[in-house]
Amino acid sequence: MKQHTLAVLVENKAGVLSRVTNLFSRRGFNIESLAVGTCEEPGMSRITIVVIGDDEKVEQVTKQLNKLIDIIKVSDLMENERVERELALIKVAADPGTSRAEIMQIAEIFRAQIVDVGAKTMVLQVVGDTDKIDALEKLLRQYGIKELVRTGRIGILRGSKTAGTGK
Amino acid sequence: MKTGAKILVESLQREGVDILFGYPGGVVLPIYDELYDSSLKHLLVRHEQAAAHAADGYARASGKVGACLATSGPGACNLVTGIATAYMDSIPIVAITGQVPTNLLGNDAFQESDITGITMPVTKHNYLIKDARDVARTVKEAFYIAGTGRPGPVLIDVPKDVSTGVVEKVEYPETVSLRGYNPTYKGHKRQIEKALQLIAAAERPVIYAGGGVIASNGSAELVSLAGMLSIPVTTTLMGIGCIPGDHPLNLGMLGMHGTEYANFAITESDLLIAIGVRFDDRVTGNASKFAPNAKIIHIDIDPAEIGKNKRVDVPIVGDVRLVLKDMLALFKKTGAKDAWMKRVKHWKQHHPLKYRKDGCLHPQFILQQMNELLKGDAVIVSEVGQNQMWTAQWFTFRHPRTWITSGGLGTMGYGFPAAIGAHFARPDLPVFDVAGDGSIQMNIQEMGTVAANKIPVKIAIMNNMYLGMVRQWQELFYDRRYSFTELPPVEFVKIANAYGIDGMKVESCEDVMPALKAALDCDGPFVMDFRIEREENVFPMVPAGAAINEMIGGHTPS
Numbered sequence: 204m205k206q207h208t209l210a211v212l213v214e215n216k217a218g219v220l221s222r223v224t225n226l227f228s229r230r231g232f233n234i235e236s237l238a239v240g241t242c243e244e245p246g247m248s249r250i251t252i253v254v255i256g257d258d259e260k261v262e263q264v265t266k267q268l269n270k271l272i273d274i275i276k277v278s279d280l281m282e283n284e285r286v287e288r289e290l291a292l293i294k295v296a297a298d299p300g301t302s303r304a305e306i307m308q309i310a311e312i313f314r315a316q317i318v319d320v321g322a323k324t325m326v327l328q329v330v331g332d333t334d335k336i337d338a339l340e341k342l343l344r345q346y347g348i349k350e351l352v353r354t355g356r357i358g359i360l361r362g363s364k365t366a367g368t369g370k
Numbered sequence: 371m372k373t374g375a376k377i378l379v380e381s382l383q384r385e386g387v388d389i390l391f392g393y394p395g396g397v398v399l400p401i402y403d404e405l406y407d408s409s410l411k412h413l414l415v416r417h418e419q420a421a422a423h424a425a426d427g428y429a430r431a432s433g434k435v436g437a438c439l440a441t442s443g444p445g446a447c448n449l450v451t452g453i454a455t456a457y458m459d460s461i462p463i464v465a466i467t468g469q470v471p472t473n474l475l476g477n478d479a480f481q482e483s484d485i486t487g488i489t490m491p492v493t494k495h496n497y498l499i500k501d502a503r504d505v506a507r508t509v510k511e512a513f514y515i516a517g518t519g520r521p522g523p524v525l526i527d528v529p530k531d532v533s534t535g536v537v538e539k540v541e542y543p544e545t546v547s548l549r550g551y552n553p554t555y556k557g558h559k560r561q562i563e564k565a566l567q568l569i570a571a572a573e574r575p576v577i578y579a580g581g582g583v584i585a586s587n588g589s590a591e592l593v594s595l596a597g598m599l600s601i602p603v604t605t606t607l608m609g610i611g612c613i614p615g616d617h618p619l620n621l622g623m624l625g626m627h628g629t630e631y632a633n634f635a636i637t638e639s640d641l642l643i644a645i646g647v648r649f650d651d652r653v654t655g656n657a658s659k660f661a662p663n664a665k666i667i668h669i670d671i672d673p674a675e676i677g678k679n680k681r682v683d684v685p686i687v688g689d690v691r692l693v694l695k696d697m698l699a700l701f702k703k704t705g706a707k708d709a710w711m712k713r714v715k716h717w718k719q720h721h722p723l724k725y726r727k728d729g730c731l732h733p734q735f736i737l738q739q740m741n742e743l744l745k746g747d748a749v750i751v752s753e754v755g756q757n758q759m760w761t762a763q764w765f766t767f768r769h770p771r772t773w774i775t776s777g778g779l780g781t782m783g784y785g786f787p788a789a790i791g792a793h794f795a796r797p798d799l800p801v802f803d804v805a806g807d808g809s810i811q812m813n814i815q816e817m818g819t820v821a822a823n824k825i826p827v828k829i830a831i832m833n834n835m836y837l838g839m840v841r842q843w844q845e846l847f848y849d850r851r852y853s854f855t856e857l858p859p860v861e862f863v864k865i866a867n868a869y870g871i872d873g874m875k876v877e878s879c880e881d882v883m884p885a886l887k888a889a890l891d892c893d894g895p896f897v898m899d900f901r902i903e904r905e906e907n908v909f910p911m912v913p914a915g916a917a918i919n920e921m922i923g924g925h926t927p928s
Contacts, residue, residue: 214549217498218486218487218498221487221490222490225490225491229491259677262677263674263678266673267674269674270672270674271495271550272494272515272548272550272551273496273550274550275549275550288467294455317726346867365795
């Protein structure tokens, strides 16, 4: 069982996300993360899906995705050199005093930004790969994480290769 | 200036629809009002499920796209089994459903159901039209998607305000352009050459042909190729008819209720040429023991079928007929595989299909009599269960598109309405529905449709007062504990008579032929209630999960 990051270029039409996720759920796949947004082509969106599964099963679901009329292209980013990033917003308990200073130090090490400071909390914004965000989360746990929001992973191929249609 | 409903009806006609199977209701009133004085023929069924099956039967028998129409909510939901049936067997139909007005969508309005959501997993594609200006283009796309590539059902949901909406200037598109849909038709030349090399080197090749051969209209090419190479052909349930049943190279059906010789040949083969098939579990049994010593060539239009259930050596993605044509063009004569043909012939001779000839009324005998009477010049439709397997085994089909059955989904109640559709596709041929007493009661209300319209569908009920196939499994695997599979006797002829349909009850062998002849001579529908041996089984049978050469009711290869 291996992690796969699939970049799915779709027509931006009602129901397209259900069509995509249906193909995963009917095969018992749990989607680890999902990110959807507009992309370089007008009228299109890119869905980035992270799933864990056997290579053959992921290959089958990729082929099924390709059959959907509203889907233009499916790429498994794991097959190539790539950059993957996630953004997380973490609201952490931070009483004025020692913990606040420590949290600010940790943020600096992780190149996280402090985007909100309240009376008893601070909000950190961090960008990085999954491991980095996991590591930061682990460190902040001791102070008390009130809320954590992650965007889901997005990825892009290195060099001139793209997951688009090349048009 | 035209309404959405008018554009819809005209679009259907532009797509060559000559009959629409349907059932009216609230939100499709504007569409039905257009049909009232349209030249587009409409057949009123008695249950929406039958409309979908009839469109499917029409599509299978004609090779064209079938069309059906139902209202929103319950009407649309009743189509679902029919759509799923078409989806599993890759049958092109376009289902049109009414929907509540767009301003009420999602408000739980009267007779609202999210039919595009419901049918997403069982359609090739579906549409919810939100503007009358999109009707013409949507219908064009729907028929194109349904009928091209790997065919399948497409649903169009039409809210009431779209039907009544007025379009000032209507343009009917001539072509379709869909960026995300470009089926591959032409097989890759190098792959085809590789396949021919494997064929030339093989000593024990077998062709395993399925519904894709029929769908691509590639039967003639298949028979030519098999003949030129002298390779025996076994067909799936869906592939029956792609090679004549009495062709010397035909081994009949393979798999769970396949012939012993087909299953032996597959098991011993060193090359399997899989054409328009999907290695379904009812075919392969234990997939790891299926053709264990064979290299596999797989020809299919759907790349997702390649390697799905079985690893293949030479995949060829493309339209079966076009690929077979290319193979015929590139093929160089190889030596006949004499030893292999001798072995296959030996099996065929020594392991025929058989049944007890004790003078009792056996379904196999009835099918033999049908053979004698019809000589393959008929459309034979079946329900699902024992009746289906007996027909697949015993009726000698001679032409593609004359065998119509629910293979993948195994939908009881499919046969009778599908037979109605088949009649409109092939009015020149007699249409028989081989039914069981269980299945026929799943859509028996269609007697109303055939009676009212004098549709000459002949229903041959193999009446054993059981849900026979389930009973057979209970007999073999559940210690004869017949849990809820016994049905009380029903006088089907009396039911038929109540609808104004003629029929005959048959309890002995000598009455079979007279009943069949009476059915054939009758110019309307006819019901035959054959009281068959109650505990007759379908043999041979491969138990679930076993290798296909491990058959019950068969013997080991000699």
